[in-house]
Amino acid sequence: MRAAPAIIIWCLLGWLAAERGAQARDEPDPCPRPAAGSAVPEPKDLRSRNGILRVELSVHNYPEPDGSMHVCYLLADGTQAPTLRLNPGDLLLLHLKNEMVERGVGAAMDKASHDPMMAGMRAPCGNGAMTTLSTNLHFHGLTVPPLCHQDDVLNTLIQPGDAAFEYRIRIPPDEPPGLYWYHPHVHGYSKLQVLGGASGALIVEGIERANAAVVNLPERVLIVRDQDLLHPDAAPEKSEPVVPKMLIDRDGDAANNGTGFGQPAKDPSINFVPVPYPDYPPAAITMKPDERQLWRVLNASAITYLDLAVLFRRVPQRLGVVAIDGVPINHRGGSTPPVVWVDHLGVPPGARVEFIVIGPPLGVPGLLVTRTVDTGLGGENDPNRPLAGIVSAADAPEPISRLSANPKPLPSPPRPWVGDVAPTRVRRLYFSEKLEDPSDPNSATTFYLTVEGQTPAPFDPSSSVSNIVVKQGDVEDWIIENRSTELHAFHIHQLHFQLLEWSGVPVNEPFLRDIVNVPYFNGRMLQYPSVRLRLDFRDPNIVGTFVYHCHLLEHEDAGMMGLIRVEPADSARVAAQ
Numbered sequence: 001m002r003a004a005p006a007i008i009i010w011c012l013l014g015w016l017a018a019e020r021g022a023q024a025r026d027e028p029d030p031c032p033r034p035a036a037g038s039a040v041p042e043p044k045d046l047r048s049r050n051g052i053l054r055v056e057l058s059v060h061n062y063p064e065p066d067g068s069m070h071v072c073y074l075l076a077d078g079t080q081a082p083t084l085r086l087n088p089g090d091l092l093l094l095h096l097k098n099e100m101v102e103r104g105v106g107a108a109m110d111k112a113s114h115d116p117m118m119a120g121m122r123a124p125c126g127n128g129a130m131t132t133l134s135t136n137l138h139f140h141g142l143t144v145p146p147l148c149h150q151d152d153v154l155n156t157l158i159q160p161g162d163a164a165f166e167y168r169i170r171i172p173p174d175e176p177p178g179l180y181w182y183h184p185h186v187h188g189y190s191k192l193q194v195l196g197g198a199s200g201a202l203i204v205e206g207i208e209r210a211n212a213a214v215v216n217l218p219e220r221v222l223i224v225r226d227q228d229l230l231h232p233d234a235a236p237e238k239s240e241p242v243v244p245k246m247l248i249d250r251d252g253d254a255a256n257n258g259t260g261f262g263q264p265a266k267d268p269s270i271n272f273v274p275v276p277y278p279d280y281p282p283a284a285i286t287m288k289p290d291e292r293q294l295w296r297v298l299n300a301s302a303i304t305y306l307d308l309a310v311l312f313r314r315v316p317q318r319l320g321v322v323a324i325d326g327v328p329i330n331h332r333g334g335s336t337p338p339v340v341w342v343d344h345l346g347v348p349p350g351a352r353v354e355f356i357v358i359g360p361p362l363g364v365p366g367l368l369v370t371r372t373v374d375t376g377l378g379g380e381n382d383p384n385r386p387l388a389g390i391v392s393a394a395d396a397p398e399p400i401s402r403l404s405a406n407p408k409p410l411p412s413p414p415r416p417w418v419g420d421v422a423p424t425r426v427r428r429l430y431f432s433e434k435l436e437d438p439s440d441p442n443s444a445t446t447f448y449l450t451v452e453g454q455t456p457a458p459f460d461p462s463s464s465v466s467n468i469v470v471k472q473g474d475v476e477d478w479i480i481e482n483r484s485t486e487l488h489a490f491h492i493h494q495l496h497f498q499l500l501e502w503s504g505v506p507v508n509e510p511f512l513r514d515i516v517n518v519p520y521f522n523g524r525m526l527q528y529p530s531v532r533l534r535l536d537f538r539d540p541n542i543v544g545t546f547v548y549h550c551h552l553l554e555h556e557d558a559g560m561m562g563l564i565r566v567e568p569a570d571s572a573r574v575a576a577q
């Protein structure tokens with residue numbers, strides 16, 4: 001096509017998209033968000049009854065004037081992102097209706113540039129055709145089967161116009177009590193939907209059964225999400241130190257400048273109250289003076305790292321950590337301390353932290369902040385910023401939920417502690433990134449998560465070849481290197497692991513995670529930084545095919561993901577891989 005007609009058609013398409021966007025904005029936004037500076041609302045709780053929780057959820061999208069897209073999960077009454085509360089052994093019956101519509105979404109939803117041949121060689125589950133508005137659900141952290149209508153993200157696609165899709169998830173009777181979550185997981189489009197706000201909490205009840213320190217405490221669910229900057233063209237606040245000129249990283253986000261200040265890659269929100277750059281007006285939390293509460297914090301950001309702290313008059317306070325990634329830190333049993341007191345808490349995208357907070361005394365202002373995270377030369381800018389002011393008031397309303405006062409103790413875990421089991425084998429994997437044109441730092445980047453010895457290739461949704469084959473019943477050590485200059489967050493579906501070593505140095509972490517940072521390469525180290533993990537493939541629930549990936553969703557969408565198959569224990573012994 002010659003240049004002039006191409007330009008005319010391009011302009012016409014742009015005008016049509018803008019028109020559709022304007023029309024859409026005449027309709028009410030199904031995903032309204034509170035104003036900056038608002039009180040932090042609590043998500044609505046949906047609790048199981050007689051062992052069953054039935055949920056009718058729909059997912060909606062709405063274009064914002066700035067070209068970004070709100071995406072939200074709604075109940076019939078318009079409530080956004082309810083918290084699903086179930087007991088171990090309960091059944092979740094969730095119907096998800098895709099109500100997203102293609103209205104002015106050209107700009108935002110079509111940014112993903114991946115091959116739409118999603119269904120590929122595997123049997124589709126749901127409607128296998130792929131559009132930019134396809135969705136599905138991942139139940140992050142649950143040890144449940146990676147199967148159709150359960151926790152499958154590889155073949156499940158729910159389209160606009162499809163009948164509601166039924167998820168039937170049995171919470172395992174031995175699922176550790178804690179904070180899990182749900183979010184969409186369609187390869188190539190995860191970031192757009194999660195960044196738009198598609199996420200919610202799922203709580204396996206009974207953390208007070210594992211930990212006497214939280215018995216009868218009021219509890220508060222806090223979900224930190226990220227979103228495109230509300231004021232991308234604003235100059236930093238005058239109170240900020242002068243920082244180097246803003247640079248863009250390989251993903252197109254504001255690059256880490258190493259100072260802790262400057263324009264961030266994304267704005268955070270807390271329970272949907274935005275805290276926008278450049279003046280970061282904090283949201284508001286009210287507590288009774290000196291009150292103890294359990295804060296259950298989910299980092300549902302697409303790409304933003306958090307390092308949480310609570311300050312009273314700028315002084316960091318002690319936070320009593322009781323669970324990480326849905327698992328009580330004393331899950332191992334024995335003499336493991338049930339509470340670990342720290343003064344800040346790193347939370348990668350996708351991770352959860354549950355901790356005891358003691359509210360400020362009357363008249364003392366408190367502040368929940370995220371401190372800057374050094375994401376490496378190639379990483380995003382996650383500067384220091386407040387999230388919420390904490391006001392103590394004698395008449396502060398109590399949170400809507402309180403943990404039981406007389407809990408029955410939790411039974412011991414059914415299997416020996418994973419850290420005490422000798423690994424069947426050791427595998428090596430590595431994160432890497434490659435510029436399409438090495439001589440042009442602005443050329444497109446491909447993201448890889450490769451098993452050592454295999455040829456690096458971005459995740460191919462049409463391939464059914466597993467990168468790793470594991471036998472159910474085994475325990476394995478994986479050493480994961482980072483050969484790129486930015487921080488990545490390793491996550492595997494269906495199971496948890498123990499972090500054993502950080503760049504070859506043993507760490508003392510007698511607890512489990514499902515996401516861990518893999519430190520970045522700075523170009524001068526003699527060896528690539530790494531983590532050593534002990535992965536637990538013993539639960540028969542996890543037999544099947546699922547994924548491991550970087551939880552920075554733009555990395556995952558761009559290929560930083562691999563396929564793993566867990567074979568039944570009684571199948572023929574798999575060859576060493």
Ligand SMILES: [Cu+2]
Nearest residue numbers: 488550552555
């Ligand atoms: Cu990454």
